[in-house]
Amino acid sequence: MSKKILVTGGTGFIGSHTCCLLLEEGYELVVIDDFSNSSPEVVSKIKEITKRDFKFYEGDVKDKALLRKIFKTEKIDAVIHFAGYKAVGESVKEPLKYYRNNLDTTLSLLEVMEEFQCKKFVFSSSATVYGSPKSLPIKEDFPLSTTNPYGTTKLIIEGILKDLYQADPTWSVAILRYFNPIGAHPSGLLGENPNGIPNNLMPYIVKVATKELEILNVFGDDYDTKDGTGVRDYIHVMDLAMGHVKAIEKVFKENKLDCYNLGTGEGYSVLEIVQAFEKANHIQVPYRIVERRSGDIAACYADPTYAYEELGFKAEKGIEEMCRDAYHYIEVSKQENK
Ligand code: UD1
Numbered sequence: 001m002s003k004k005i006l007v008t009g010g011t012g013f014i015g016s017h018t019c020c021l022l023l024e025e026g027y028e029l030v031v032i033d034d035f036s037n038s039s040p041e042v043v044s045k046i047k048e049i050t051k052r053d054f055k056f057y058e059g060d061v062k063d064k065a066l067l068r069k070i071f072k073t074e075k076i077d078a079v080i081h082f083a084g085y086k087a088v089g090e091s092v093k094e095p096l097k098y099y100r101n102n103l104d105t106t107l108s109l110l111e112v113m114e115e116f117q118c119k120k121f122v123f124s125s126s127a128t129v130y131g132s133p134k135s136l137p138i139k140e141d142f143p144l145s146t147t148n149p150y151g152t153t154k155l156i157i158e159g160i161l162k163d164l165y166q167a168d169p170t171w172s173v174a175i176l177r178y179f180n181p182i183g184a185h186p187s188g189l190l191g192e193n194p195n196g197i198p199n200n201l202m203p204y205i206v207k208v209a210t211k212e213l214e215i216l217n218v219f220g221d222d223y224d225t226k227d228g229t230g231v232r233d234y235i236h237v238m239d240l241a242m243g244h245v246k247a248i249e250k251v252f253k254e255n256k257l258d259c260y261n262l263g264t265g266e267g268y269s270v271l272e273i274v275q276a277f278e279k280a281n282h283i284q285v286p287y288r289i290v291e292r293r294s295g296d297i298a299a300c301y302a303d304p305t306y307a308y309e310e311l312g313f314k315a316e317k318g319i320e321e322m323c324r325d326a327y328h329y330i331e332v333s334k335q336e337n338k
Contacts, residue, residue: 090150121266179301183326210334
C-alpha cells in the first residue's frame, strides 16, 4: 500500500514542485491550500505534469475542524508543512500577522496530528535561522538567531518541534533549512511569478529581462565577497523538491528529530547570477549598484554534507539551468495568457 502524505501549502512555489515529485514517486497525496499566495490552476498543472490525481481541500490550516475532517476521511501517514507567510519585509511591518498565521497554522496542525496519532512531520524552515553566520560554509550545528519576524517564526517552530519530540520521541521530524530556491519546473508549467515588485533576486531579474521592470538594483558592491556583491547558495527548486522526497523517506525509516541544510554548497554573487542569466538566456539584464538593503548579510552558503550522509540528498542542477528554467516558465506563462 502506498503511503498517503498531507501537503499543506502544496500549491506554492516549493510545495507544487514537491507534489509533482511525490506523485511521480508513487505517494498518494492530499493537498490543502487557501490560495493566499497561489492560484487554483496550479492544482490542474500538477495533475497535467504527473498524469496523476489527488484530493485537494481549499482552506486554511488554522481551521482545526477542517483538519479533523481531512484526518478522519483520509488516513494520513505523514505531513509536509509548507503553508506560511514568507515575505521578510512585510513581516517587519506586520509582525503580529506573521506570528499569528505561521504559529497558529503549525500548532493547529500538530495538535490535530497528535489527536489522530499521525506523528511524521517534515517542516519548511530556512537558512535565515542562522542569522549572520560566524563562518562559512554553514553547518547544521551553528548557533541560531534571526533578524526579522519571518525568520523568528521559523526559529520558534523549530523550538516547538524540538520540545514536542523531547516530550514524545515517537514523533519523527525532519526540519529542512532551505537556502535560496530558484528555477522552475522544466515543463514551464510551474514556477515563481510574484505579483507586483519582487523582493527576491531571481524573480526581479526575470522581470527586468521581460522589460516589465527597467533595471536591476544591486544592493551594495562593498561587501567582503569575491566582487563586493552579496553571495548566496542558489538551489534549483526541483533539487529542493527532491530533498523533501528524501526527508519523507527518512521520517518513515527512523523516529528522530533532525535538521538538514538543503543547499548546493556553492556561493554565487549577485553579479555572477546576472552573468549566468544573460548567458543562459541570451538576453541583457541592465543593472546599477545602489545602497545595501538593510538586514542583508554578505555571504551565506551551506555545508551540504550532513544532508548527503543522512538523507542521500545531493543537489545536481547547475546555475545556468536554474536561470534557464526560471525564464522559460515566464515565457510559457506569457504564451498561455495570449
Ligand atoms: C531572502 C530573505 C530570507 C528568505 C529568502 C527566501 C531577506 C533579508 N532575506 O533571502 O530570509 O528565507 O529570501 O527566498 O530578505 N538582491 C539584489 N537586488 C534585488 C534583490 C536581491 O541585489 O533586487 C541581492 C541581495 O542583496 C542578496 C541576493 O541578491 O545579496 C539574494 O537576495 P534575495 O533573493 O532577496 O534572497 P536573500 O536575501 O538571501
